[in-house]
Amino acid sequence: MSTQSVTEARQATTIHGLILILAAVMPAMAIISLVPVMPLLGREFGPVPGAKALIPIALTIPALCVALFSPLAGWLSDRAGRKKLLVFALLGYAAIGIVPFFLTDLKQIIGARIGLGIFEAVIMTVATALIGDYFKGAERQKWIGIQVGFVSVSAIFLIAIGGVLGEMIGSRGPFLMYLAAVPIALLAGAILFEPAVIEKTSGPKLALPWAKLLPLLLITLGVGIFFYTAIVKLGDILGLSGEVSPGVIGGVGAAFNVGVMLGTIIFLKLKKFSSGPKLLAIGMALFAVGYGGMGLSGTFSMTVAFAIISSLGAGLLLPTMLTWVMNILPPNVRGRGTGLWTGMFFLGQFVAPLVAVAMYKPAGGLGNVLLVYGAVALVLMIIAAISARGAKVLKQEH
Numbered sequence: 251m252s253t254q255s256v257t258e259a260r261q262a263t264t265i266h267g268l269i270l271i272l273a274a275v276m277p278a279m280a281i282i283s284l285v286p287v288m289p290l291l292g293r294e295f296g297p298v299p300g301a302k303a304l305i306p307i308a309l310t311i312p313a314l315c316v317a318l319f320s321p322l323a324g325w326l327s328d329r330a331g332r333k334k335l336l337v338f339a340l341l342g343y344a345a346i347g348i349v350p351f352f353l354t355d356l357k358q359i360i361g362a363r364i365g366l367g368i369f370e371a372v373i374m375t376v377a378t379a380l381i382g383d384y385f386k387g388a389e390r391q392k393w394i395g396i397q398v399g400f401v402s403v404s405a406i407f408l409i410a411i412g413g414v415l416g417e418m419i420g421s422r423g424p425f426l427m428y429l430a431a432v433p434i435a436l437l438a439g440a441i442l443f444e445p446a447v448i449e450k451t452s453g454p455k456l457a458l459p460w461a462k463l464l465p466l467l468l469i470t471l472g473v474g475i476f477f478y479t480a481i482v483k484l485g486d487i488l489g490l491s492g493e494v495s496p497g498v499i500g501g502v503g504a505a506f507n508v509g510v511m512l513g514t515i516i517f518l519k520l521k522k523f524s525s526g527p528k529l530l531a532i533g534m535a536l537f538a539v540g541y542g543g544m545g546l547s548g549t550f551s552m553t554v555a556f557a558i559i560s561s562l563g564a565g566l567l568l569p570t571m572l573t574w575v576m577n578i579l580p581p582n583v584r585g586r587g588t589g590l591w592t593g594m595f596f597l598g599q600f601v602a603p604l605v606a607v608a609m610y611k612p613a614g615g616l617g618n619v620l621l622v623y624g625a626v627a628l629v630l631m632i633i634a635a636i637s638a639r640g641a642k643v644l645k646q647e648h
Contacts, residue, residue, distance in 0.1 A: 260443050262384030267393050269441060270384075271400050272434050273336065273377040276343055277370040277596075278401045279408050280312045280363075283424040286413035290421035295356045308360050310600055315367025316374060317597035323375040324589020328582060332376045332383070333444045339372035340435035347428025366428075371592070379588040382576045383445035390576065391521050391644075395514045395569045402510035402565065409500065458587055462578045467594045469530065470571045472630070474598015475605060476537050476623065477564040480544075480557055481506065482603045486616055487557065491550045502554055509558040513565015520566075521573070525641035527634045529570040534631035536563030542624030545617050563627075568595075573644060 284291075288309065295301045327335050346365040353359050381393050408427070415423030480487070484503055488494045513536075520529060540560025547553045572591060579587040609619045 269437050270377045275404050277374045282405050282408045283412035283427045287416040287421045311363050312367030313596045313600040316371040317593045319368050319371035320375045320589040320593035323372040324585040327376050327585035333442050336376040337435050337439045339369045340431045343369040344431040351422045351425040375589040375592045379585045382584050391573050394572050395518045398568045399511040399514035402507045405507045406504045458583050466575050471594045471598045473567045474595045475602045478599045478602035480560050491553050506561045509561030510565035513562040517566050517569045526574045526644045527638035527641045531631050531634035533563045533567035534627045537627035538624050541620050545620030
């Protein structure tokens with residue numbers, strides 16, 4: 251039996267899905283793990299010229315790298331294969347991720363973080379593409395939902411672990427967490443298999459369906475901005491109703507991530523009988539209520555409640571958009587399409603705080619910025635609701 255026929259005969263199981271989910275946690279960990287030690291890094295590098303800009307860049311630069319390099323990673327995985335590329339990226343992530351533990355120069359740390367972001371781009375793109383390769387139809391939708399939910403829940407524990415390592419070792423402690431990629435790489439190398447679609451080198455080569463894909467990518471960028479604005483500006487948003495401590499912000503952040511997980515459960519419940527536009531309309535409605543409520547609320551408890559409502563929208567829309575994109579991609583360009591989706595989502599993560607800050611002055615403060623976001627979400631909800639008329643249930647085309 252040929253290698254290709256052996257590969258075609260293999261069926262992905264739960265263990266394959268779990269390995270891919272664990273791999274997808276690594277890019278999220280790159281930022282989340284450092285959040286607890288940002289004040290420590292601020293005190294350590296405060297005297298460095300430009301530190302106020304450089305320290306946040308050290309935190310978020312991997313997201314920009316993912317946005318820039320994910321399309322290239324997807325193209326490479328379509329050409330060279332996915333499994334070996336994923337294993338290599340996981341090992342590279344661990345190797346470059348731990349380097350800042352030994353560094354004392356802020357610019358060198360940022361340089362290492364750029365390398366980390368490139369490996370993140372490969373990990374996120376290839377792990378997600380493999381979910382599309384391994385699973386079809388309802389199983390694919392289930393695993394995409396699990397991926398989003400698991401990454402959100404893991405954020406709660408990753409922040410806690412980063413805080414413990416920061417307390418025990420200092421500002422460099424969380425960088426040790428990146429070594430977790432090594433056992434995941436070993437599991438991937440031993441258990442994952444190359445999908446048959448990659449091995450098929452003959453036959454027609456299909457192009458990316460740009461007419462369908464581009465609008466979904468732009469919506470994904472918007473979802474990323476909505477999602478991460480509430481996260482990165484959470485302290486300021488809560489501060490609109492009074493002074494809050496870091497511990498309170500952390501607790502609300504944990505609740506927010508639980509809300510994202512619950513949103514993915516809503517997706518799994520609704521996907522069987524809802525179209526993509528209908529799910530988009532529901533998610534945007536949750537964003538509109540959440541952001542509008544945060545902008546108008548004058549009390550802490552109501553602000554928290556509306557923040558969690560917006561998190562439900564994020565949890566619903568992330569798997570919706572990824573499933574929607576995955577379902578229109580021909581198999582032999584799935585890596586490229588997934589890379590573009592990943593890039594747009596992480597671009598939203600990177601620009602979210604920049605967009606919010608840029609709107610402060612023209613909008614007249616953060617509260618009004620939140621109202622603008624709510625209004626934009628409301629308009630998008632109406633457009634999606636109109637588009638939902640006659641639209642078919644979200645289903646697999648490829």
